[in-house]
Amino acid sequence: MMVRNKWLAGVLAxxxxxxxxxxxxxxxxxxxxxxxxxxxxxxxQTPPNLSPDKPVLLFVHGxxxxxxxxxxxxxxxxxxxxxxxxxxxxxxxxxxGTPEDMWKDGELLAAKIKEISQRYGGKKIVIIAHSKGGxxxxxxxxxxxxxxxxxxVITLSTPHHGSELADLAxxxxxxxxxxxxxxxxxxxxxxxxxxMQYFRSEMDKDPDxxxxxxxxxxxxxxxxSGKTSYTFGGAYLSVFGSNDGVVTTASAQLxxxxxxxxxxxNHATVRTGSYTFDxxxxxxxxxxxxxxxxxPAVSSSxxxxxxxxxxxxxxxxxxxxxxxxxxxxxxxTDANTGTPGNPSNNASADAALPNGHLYVRGxxxxxxxxxxxxxxxxxxxxxxxxxSNKPLKELQIIAPDGKRQQVRVxxxxxxxxxxxxxxxxxxxxxxxxxNWQVRGVNDGSGAYLMTAVYASNTSNASLHTSLSSGTLxxxxxxxxxxxxxxxxQYTVNYYDGEGKRIxxxxxxxxxxxxxxxxxxxxxPATGEPSSYVITTDISGVTAAxxxxxxxxxxxxxxxxxxxxxxx
Numbered sequence: 421m422m423v424r425n426k427w428l429a430g431v432l433a434x435x436x437x438x439x440x441x442x443x444x445x446x447x448x449x450x451x452x453x454x455x456x457x458x459x460x461x462x463x464x465q466t467p468p469n470l471s472p473d474k475p476v477l478l479f480v481h482g483x484x485x486x487x488x489x490x491x492x493x494x495x496x497x498x499x500x501x502x503x504x505x506x507x508x509x510x511x512x513x514x515x516x517g518t519p520e521d522m523w524k525d526g527e528l529l530a531a532k533i534k535e536i537s538q539r540y541g542g543k544k545i546v547i548i549a550h551s552k553g554g555x556x557x558x559x560x561x562x563x564x565x566x567x568x569x570x571x572x573v574i575t576l577s578t579p580h581h582g583s584e585l586a587d588l589a590x591x592x593x594x595x596x597x598x599x600x601x602x603x604x605x606x607x608x609x610x611x612x613x614x615x616m617q618y619f620r621s622e623m624d625k626d627p628d629x630x631x632x633x634x635x636x637x638x639x640x641x642x643x644x645s646g647k648t649s650y651t652f653g654g655a656y657l658s659v660f661g662s663n664d665g666v667v668t669t670a671s672a673q674l675x676x677x678x679x680x681x682x683x684x685x686n687h688a689t690v691r692t693g694s695y696t697f698d699x700x701x702x703x704x705x706x707x708x709x710x711x712x713x714x715x716p717a718v719s720s721s722x723x724x725x726x727x728x729x730x731x732x733x734x735x736x737x738x739x740x741x742x743x744x745x746x747x748x749x750x751x752x753t754d755a756n757t758g759t760p761g762n763p764s765n766n767a768s769a770d771a772a773l774p775n776g777h778l779y780v781r782g783x784x785x786x787x788x789x790x791x792x793x794x795x796x797x798x799x800x801x802x803x804x805x806x807x808s809n810k811p812l813k814e815l816q817i818i819a820p821d822g823k824r825q826q827v828r829v830x831x832x833x834x835x836x837x838x839x840x841x842x843x844x845x846x847x848x849x850x851x852x853x854x855n856w857q858v859r860g861v862n863d864g865s866g867a868y869l870m871t872a873v874y875a876s877n878t879s880n881a882s883l884h885t886s887l888s889s890g891t892l893x894x895x896x897x898x899x900x901x902x903x904x905x906x907x908x909q910y911t912v913n914y915y916d917g918e919g920k921r922i923x924x925x926x927x928x929x930x931x932x933x934x935x936x937x938x939x940x941x942x943x944p945a946t947g948e949p950s951s952y953v954i955t956t957d958i959s960g961v962t963a964a965x966x967x968x969x970x971x972x973x974x975x976x977x978x979x980x981x982x983x984x985x986x987x
Contacts, residue, residue, distance in 0.1 A: 449501045454487040456515050459528050461536065462487070464497055464507035473706040475546045475571055476506045478536060480529065482551025482578075483519050483607050484839045487511045489550070489691070496548075499693030503701065508536050508545075512556060519607025521918070522552070522619065526559025530566035537569040544571040544707040548700075550691040551667065552611060554578025554674075555619070558634070562623055567631040571707055574635045574680070574700050577664050577690045581671040581987075582616030584660050585653055585837040587975040588871075592911040592925060592955040593782035596867035600809040601840035608837060609919025614951060614977035617985040620675070630676065635703045637696060638672025639664030639685030648832030648843045650686050655803040655845075655873045659778055664690060666836050678703075687836070777876055780955070780971040782807075782869035785860070791870050793856040795820075796966040798877040802851055806844040806860045807834070807869040814861040815844045820854030841869075853966050874970075878962050883954065883972045885986050891940045892952060892976065898960070901968060906960030907931050910939070917949035952976040 452462035477500050479490045487509040491497035500507050510532055513520040537545055547570055549557045554575030561567040588594055589603045590612065598604045609615065623629050642654025642665035650665025657663040661670050666687040673679055680700055689695045781791045795802070806815055817825040827846040834841045844860070860868055881898045896908050908930055914923040930939050956972040977985040 448498065451488075451491045451497065452507075452509055454509055454511050456486075456511065458511060458513045458515060459532055460487075460515075461508055461510035461532055463539070464491075464501060464509065466506060467501045467504045469504040470506065471504050471706075474505055475544045475704065475707045476508060476536065476540050477704070478508045478510065478533065478545050478547045480510060480547055480549040480553035480557055481512065481514070482549075482553045483611065484514055484836060485551070486515050494692050496691060496693035496697060499697040503697075505704075506540060506543075508539075510536075512553070514607065517602070519552075519605045521606045521610035522555045522559040523563070523610075524606070525552075525556035527564050529556055530560040530564035533560060533566040533569050545569055546571055546704050547573045548576070549573060549578060550576045551578055551687065552607065554634075554636075555580065555611075555616075558623060558674075559619075561632050562626045562628050565628070567628055570632050572633045572635065572703070572705060574637070574703060575672070575674065575677075576696065577638050577667045577672050577685075577687055578636065578674070579611055579616065579667045579671045580636075580674040581620070582611050582613035582975075583667055583671065583837070584613060584657060584973075585666065586611040587613055587953060587973050588656070588780070589837055590913060590915065590919065590951070590953040590975065591780065591973045592913055592953070593780045593971070594869050595782075595913070596784050597782055597807060597809060597838070597841060597869045600867050601838060603838050603841070604919055606918045609915065609951070612951065612953075612975040612977070613987040614975040614985045617987060618977050618979055618983075621985070624675070634674050634677035635680050635700065636672055636674050636677050637680050637690060637700060638667065638669045638682050639687065639690040640669050640682055641684040641689075642686050648830045648845055649834040649836055649838070650688075651803075651830060651845050652805045652807070652834075652843050652871070653687075653836065655805070656778070656871055659873060777874040777881075777970045778972070779872040779874065779969055780870065780973070782867070784865070784867050785862070786865050787863055788859055788861050789868055790857060790859045793858050793872060794967050794969040795851045795853050795856060796876070796878055796962050796968045797853050797964045798962075799851055799853070800849070800875040800877075802848045802875075803873040804846045804848065804858065805871045806858065807838060807841050807871070808844070808860060808862065809841060809866045809868075810862065811842045812844050812860050812862050814859075815846060816857075816859040816861060817846060817848070818857040818859070820852060820856060838869075855967070878968065881958055881970060881972060883956055883974050885954065885974060885976050886984060892954075893940050894954065894956075896956060896958075896972075898958065900963060901958075901960040902963065906958065908956055908958050910954055910956045913953045913955070915951045915953070917951070919951070922950065949980050950978050952978070 449465040452464050454460050454462040481487060481489055490509055497507060512525050533545060537543060547557050555578060557573055561570060586608050589598050589608055640662040642650045642663060653665040654663055657668055661668045663669060664685060664687045669682050680703055685695055815829050817827055819825055830845045832843055834843060858870060878900050884895045886893045910928060912926045916922045954974045958970045960968045962968050
């Protein structure tokens, strides 16, 4: 008996010295219910450990999304609740199926920010915004004067400079597919890189732009995410830099804002509580009345990686259920967050492809569609994606010798830029030079878009544009091609300020002289803001005499004053 009493005493002593940490499941809160209408919002449950100096957290979703992404198959709400924060969740116009631009979303959000603050007795709000939600938030604060009710904003993979995937959706090759799946919405149009450059200029000249501090986070992990659309987006965007499958890390950084961290997250895990809440928690701050406390100082020019993340802030292995159904792994082996046991290991981050190049084709189909794929010398790999409005029966890849290639094909439905479309992705490693064939086999009519991303050590090409006197001037430059055997065909698609087609496309072909091509195309005399998406298809021959084909896509926006914006 004495031995047993000593054992119990020892257990009690240890328990007092090391109190058990609260289990997330012990403090589980019921999910809120948000009505399926624009501007509808719902408060989360009041946590038992609420502190009066903590602000209300308002969660704002991104393009084609809705409020429930924060609490269904996501523990972000639970993390906020367990940490003692009052919360609110809102639906934007995306809930209708037609995403709107940042101006319409921003005006709606501004009214609701005021309403939510009043609901909590005038308490300051901290906004946690994912993807386009961060752009909508800045419009609400700056253009629609919601800044007095907000102490700060934390954006998670927000495309502050737009996304090249939005440019792709408005290219000449994507038109048929985009029309069928509805991806050419005002919301998508407003995320084109050229329009976002215009938006940045509008924000930067507004005297209220710095009234509320912004803090940003972005991801650079897209492969191995368990989501095929991120594999497509990540490979496509790798031509432009590191990214999370939808947004590049460069675009996720807002001028004048504080960068909290760039880490090994995809576009979904960056908004998942067990991946990022503990990283941005200290930047939420506290409030007393209308005054907000200062957040930890971090250099806006810093770019911290997984090497700088302490092991105690990685995904909690006790959380069950991953965002897209993959089996959760332990913190020591989590493929999405790196290796906490070895903080210096940052191998999980996806680097940009060296000399990545694009080749794009698309159109209508009444069943089987076939596209040629030219492979020149020096190609290390090709990531191929056949995007269609319905799943394929089969994706056939045929080598130059006529033999079918046995390749692994990933298939999944998109719910981001090309929401409603289906991806079929394959990778060719060390493909032999020559003319390949790619066939999408299906029944019935439909549309498709084929993108091929090359990792190659051959040519580079770039397109420069300017607008003057109602004429769009374009200059194409190439390196590594025989100029006398190189031609470029360009197609310009014309849209109004909301992304609606306003004129028939202009198509022409030019030969390169000394590696350059200069041409001009007329612009519609609408007198209104408009955008031009230029799709340029290059056909040439490398220095080694091998055929070469690539596609350049460039977005140009012209405001009401005739000012041109383009990346």
